[in-house]
Amino acid sequence: MTEADPSELPLDIDTLKTFTFTRVLSQAPSSGSVYLLGKLRDVDAIVHLQQSVLPTEQASEVIQHGLERLDVYLENRPYFSSHAWLASRSFPDLVIKVICPATETHIKKYTAQERAMVSETAEMYERIVVPYIHSFPPSRVEWVYNILAGKKEAERVLYKDDDPDHGFMILPDLKWDQTSMSALYLTVLVQTRSIRTLRDLTPAHLPMLNKIRQTVYSTCAENFGVAKNKLRLFIHYQPSYYHLHVHVVHIESEGFMGMTVGQAHLLDDVISLLELSPPAPEPSILARMTLTYLLGVEHGLYQPLVEASESIEEKEKA
Amino acid sequence: MTEADPSELPLDIDTLKTFTFTRVLSQAPSSGSVYLLGKLRDVDAIVHLQQSVLPTEQASEVIQHGLERLDVYLENRPYFSSHAWLASRSFPDLVIKVICPATETHIKKYTAQERAMVSETAEMYERIVVPYIHSFPPSRVEWVYNILAGKKEAERVLYKDDDPDHGFMILPDLKWDQTSMSALYLTVLVQTRSIRTLRDLTPAHLPMLNKIRQTVYSTCAENFGVAKNKLRLFIHYQPSYYHLHVHVVHIESEGFMGMTVGQAHLLDDVISLLELSPPAPEPSILARMTLTYLLGVEHGLYQPLVEASESIEEKEKA
Numbered sequence: 226m227t228e229a230d231p232s233e234l235p236l237d238i239d240t241l242k243t244f245t246f247t248r249v250l251s252q253a254p255s256s257g258s259v260y261l262l263g264k265l266r267d268v269d270a271i272v273h274l275q276q277s278v279l280p281t282e283q284a285s286e287v288i289q290h291g292l293e294r295l296d297v298y299l300e301n302r303p304y305f306s307s308h309a310w311l312a313s314r315s316f317p318d319l320v321i322k323v324i325c326p327a328t329e330t331h332i333k334k335y336t337a338q339e340r341a342m343v344s345e346t347a348e349m350y351e352r353i354v355v356p357y358i359h360s361f362p363p364s365r366v367e368w369v370y371n372i373l374a375g376k377k378e379a380e381r382v383l384y385k386d387d388d389p390d391h392g393f394m395i396l397p398d399l400k401w402d403q404t405s406m407s408a409l410y411l412t413v414l415v416q417t418r419s420i421r422t423l424r425d426l427t428p429a430h431l432p433m434l435n436k437i438r439q440t441v442y443s444t445c446a447e448n449f450g451v452a453k454n455k456l457r458l459f460i461h462y463q464p465s466y467y468h469l470h471v472h473v474v475h476i477e478s479e480g481f482m483g484m485t486v487g488q489a490h491l492l493d494d495v496i497s498l499l500e501l502s503p504p505a506p507e508p509s510i511l512a513r514m515t516l517t518y519l520l521g522v523e524h525g526l527y528q529p530l531v532e533a534s535e536s537i538e539e540k541e542k543a
Numbered sequence: 544m545t546e547a548d549p550s551e552l553p554l555d556i557d558t559l560k561t562f563t564f565t566r567v568l569s570q571a572p573s574s575g576s577v578y579l580l581g582k583l584r585d586v587d588a589i590v591h592l593q594q595s596v597l598p599t600e601q602a603s604e605v606i607q608h609g610l611e612r613l614d615v616y617l618e619n620r621p622y623f624s625s626h627a628w629l630a631s632r633s634f635p636d637l638v639i640k641v642i643c644p645a646t647e648t649h650i651k652k653y654t655a656q657e658r659a660m661v662s663e664t665a666e667m668y669e670r671i672v673v674p675y676i677h678s679f680p681p682s683r684v685e686w687v688y689n690i691l692a693g694k695k696e697a698e699r700v701l702y703k704d705d706d707p708d709h710g711f712m713i714l715p716d717l718k719w720d721q722t723s724m725s726a727l728y729l730t731v732l733v734q735t736r737s738i739r740t741l742r743d744l745t746p747a748h749l750p751m752l753n754k755i756r757q758t759v760y761s762t763c764a765e766n767f768g769v770a771k772n773k774l775r776l777f778i779h780y781q782p783s784y785y786h787l788h789v790h791v792v793h794i795e796s797e798g799f800m801g802m803t804v805g806q807a808h809l810l811d812d813v814i815s816l817l818e819l820s821p822p823a824p825e826p827s828i829l830a831r832m833t834l835t836y837l838l839g840v841e842h843g844l845y846q847p848l849v850e851a852s853e854s855i856e857e858k859e860k861a
Contacts, residue, residue, distance in 0.1 A: 236618065488804075
C-alpha cells in the first residue's frame, strides 16, 4: 500500500474499509450515536456514526408496504411483539461523519470527559469560585457585550431594553433553527455586568427578574404563538459564562442535560427563593445555600472544590 | 374480504398490509418511536414502531465491512459528512409491537397527554393539594406499606431500618435491570407515614435525610462499586404517590424526564434549604416556596391550580 497523503484522501467505501479501530471516544447508545478513534489509510481519523431515524410521516406507509420480513418473538393476545426488516430504504441507515486527519484537539473535543457531583457551600463560593471567575480576562465575555451593545446579532434580537441596570435582551439561541416551535430555545441576556451567577441575585433584582419572565411570555406569544404555560425558564449553575443569562425552552424539548436538576434552576424557583430572602445587605437564600452539581473532572473548579469538601469532612470526623 | 375475527388474527406482513391509519397517538422523534392508531382487517389496533439501534460493539465492523453505499453531502477537509446504507443487516431495522384488538383503555394509555407548567403557592398547597391527597383511600399506597412491612419484595431489599419514625428502606427500582451500573436506579422509602410531600419536611427531619444520604452512598459503594460522587439523589414534586421516597440514579443516566428541573428536587438542595429554615412550628422554606412544575392537563390538580392562579392574577391587576 502506498503512503497515505491526507490532503488527497477521498471519503468513500474503499477508504472506510481501511479503518483500524483504536478506541471509543464517546457514545450515546439510546440515540445510536458513537464516536470512534482509529486510522484511515494510516492517518488519524475520528468516525462518528449516527443512526438515522424513521420519519414519523412514513410510519404508516412502512407498516402497509415497506416490510420484507417479520419475526414475531412474543404473542400474548392482544399483545404482539416482533422484529422487522425493511424491504427497501429510501432514507439512509446511518449518518457517518469523518474528521481526517484528526488532531489532538479534535480527539480531546470528542472524548467523553469523566464527571462527578460536587457540593459547593457559600464559603467555598467566596473562597474558590469568585477568584476563579475573576481569573478570566474580560475578553472572555466580550461576545456577550458585543450583542448587548448591538454590535453583533442585532438582526436576531426579539426584545431589547438598553437600561444599563435593569435592561435585558431576548434573542433566539443558536441551538434553535426557528422552524419547530416545540424545539423553541431563546436566551435572555441582562445588561448589567454586576451579576456573575445566581448567587449574586438579591431581592433588589426581583423587579428585573419578574419583568424578564413577563416579557419572555409576551414575546413568545406574539412572535411564535407559544403560550406561557408551555415554557420552561431556567438559569444554569455553573453557567458556561459568568454573565447572568436565562434559558427559555419549550416544554416539549425534553430530557436534555441542560435541564437536569442541579445544573438547571427554574427562574420561578429563583424568584420564589428571593421573595423569601431578607433584603440586602443580608445574604439571600441563594447566596447561603449549598449548591450541588455535576462537573467535569478536568474543570478548573473540580479539584479545589473536592479538596475543600474533604477538609470539611475531616473536620466533622475529628 | 371476509369479516375479521380478532381472536384469529395472526401477526404477519399480510395482516400489516391491511393497516388503515387513523392518527398518531404519541411520538418521540429523537429515539424513533411512534404509536399509531388504525385498523388491521377492520379491527382497532395500536401499532408501535421503534427504531433499532446499531450496537456500539458492531460500529467498527460496520465501517470496515458493512457498507453498501455512501453519499457524501459535505466535504470541508478535514470534515466529511455522508449518508450511508448498510449492505446487510444481521440486526432488525425496527421493533414493531401491536395491540389488537385495541380497547379505549389501550388508546388512552398510549395517547400523549397535553401538559402545561403550573405554579403552586403555599396557600394553594393547603387549600387544593392537601385535600386532593386526602381524597385517595389509604389502599392507594398499600403496596408501599406492604414493602415496608416486609410482606412484598423482601428479597430485593438492600438496606432496612424498621424504626417507625426515622427508619427507611433502600431497594432497586423496578426500572433497573441491575446489570448496567451506569443505569443504576434505586428507591428509598421512609417508614413514617407522616410525610406526604417535600412540603411536609422540617428541620426536624434533617437527621433522617442525612442518614438516607450517607446510607445510599455506602450501599451503592458496597453492593455495586459505585462511588457517591457518581449518584444523583432527588425527590419528585408532584410525586406519583404521596409517601416520601427518594430516587437514586447514576449520573450517566442522562436526560430523562424524571430528572428535569421543576419535577425533580435534589436531596442535597432539600437538605440545604431545611438547614436554612427556622425550626418547626415555623414553616420551612420548602413549605413557603411557590413550586412550579409540569402537569398533565387531565391531572386532578390541573384545573383547580390554574383557576387559583388566574384569580391571583385578577387580584394583582385590580
